[in-house]
């Protein structure tokens with residue numbers, strides 16, 4: 021085997037734990053060593069040297085919540101694994117964890133095989149899977165044990181979307197009991213879908229059909245109620261719990277209270293809840309449909325609680341919930357009836373940049389940026405320290421990040437396969453310059469040099485934040 025050695029010289033290495041003025045040695049796709057500028061590093065003999073002077077050297081992002089080619093709302097999300105992982109690479113994300121879907125009445129294995137068929141040989145960066153449980157029954161529960169053993173260690177359940185992915189409290193309790201025994205982690209979409217459907221019906225009957233009503237019927241209290249219920253069910257089952265896409269201040273309060281009691285309860289939020297609001301959902305001429313996702317965008321006042329939660333570690337992870345639908349032909353399915361707008365927003369390309377912007381705006385510090393976007397998602401989902409850090413032995417998933425570059429987000433320049441940007445015209449300071457995935461350059465000074473099929477499937481361990 022030919023040995024390839026690369027040095028990244030002159031940068032500021034930032035991990036969740038440290039900031040070091042250090043050079044990084046990469047050998048055969050792994051981090052081999054770090055050394056202070058001008059020390060041992062001067063003697064490294066390498067085939068390749070990348071100059072990171074004045075730049076940050078950070079771990080590749082781990083986006084633990086994506087939906088590529090996802091069947092939803094009568095259509096499929098518009099990024100497949102080829103386009104979506106290429107966009108991820110452009111944005112400095114080198115690992116995604118996507119959701120394989122169990123079709124109701126069918127085994128988990130079938131859903132998983134289907135997701136491998138979609139993803140294998142298509143990805144530009146590494147990928148792993150969670151499993152969506154659409155049908156919790158004796159067979160499914162047994163299959164969960166096998167999946168945990170082979171590296172699918174987390175399962176998403178929905179308290180929302182009756183008739184689609186919804187599970188009732190009994191099914192939820194059974195699945196939680198199973199993970200309490202097999203080491204898996206339940207990821208909960210916490211909204212009271214039964215109550216929401218009543219409010220949807222009433223809104224439509226009263227002629228309230230615009231996208232903004234999507235946000236109005238999906239009440240913050242119904243997110244908080246479901247979050248509370250999920251926490252209590254997890255307590256009864258003795259299982260840990262990860263609540264996905266938290267958007268409401270009242271839901272953060274439920275998580276904070278549980279964590280004060282010492283319960284193994286975790287929370288994720290997403291950039292759309294931190295940067296966008298119901299003002300976007302109210303944009304005229306049906307433009308609000310671009311921002312329809314669930315949980316919904318909230319009034320701007322909720323953002324302070326989300327930022328606080330990220331600072332106090334009551335929220336641990338920022339993922340994108342990347343689930344893009346084109347405005348033309350997809351979001352338009354819901355003209356005249358907001359409940360028919362496919363739920364989901366694009367975002368896989370912009371998470372690292374938006375969170376860097378949050379550093380500049382004083383919401384979080386630099387190491388916390390890396391913690392919530394790289395290290396903790398890797399730990400949460402059993403990928404650490406292979407992913408999420410820069411340390412000897414870790415995969416050489418490394419981003420050279422220019423903290424001074426200026427960019428404007430736009431559908432004209434993004435790489436996601438979707439015809440609008442949720443952040444059109446937003447100015448960002450900071451930009452991904454170069455991206456290595458297991459030592460291979462996939463973005464080279466703002467040119468894509470990767471290939472579909474470079475990305476490898478990564479089986480995962482269990483949650484590393486317990487006990």
Ligand SMILES: NC(=O)NCCC(=O)O
Pocket residue numbers: 087209265312313314315341343363364365
């Ligand atoms: N979040 C959303 O609106 N769409 C994707 C499916 C989900 O995560 O609930």
Ligand SMILES: [Zn+2]
Pocket residue numbers: 209264265314315
């Ligand atoms: Zn969800």
Ligand SMILES: [Zn+2]
Pocket residue numbers: 085086087341343
């Ligand atoms: Zn999702």
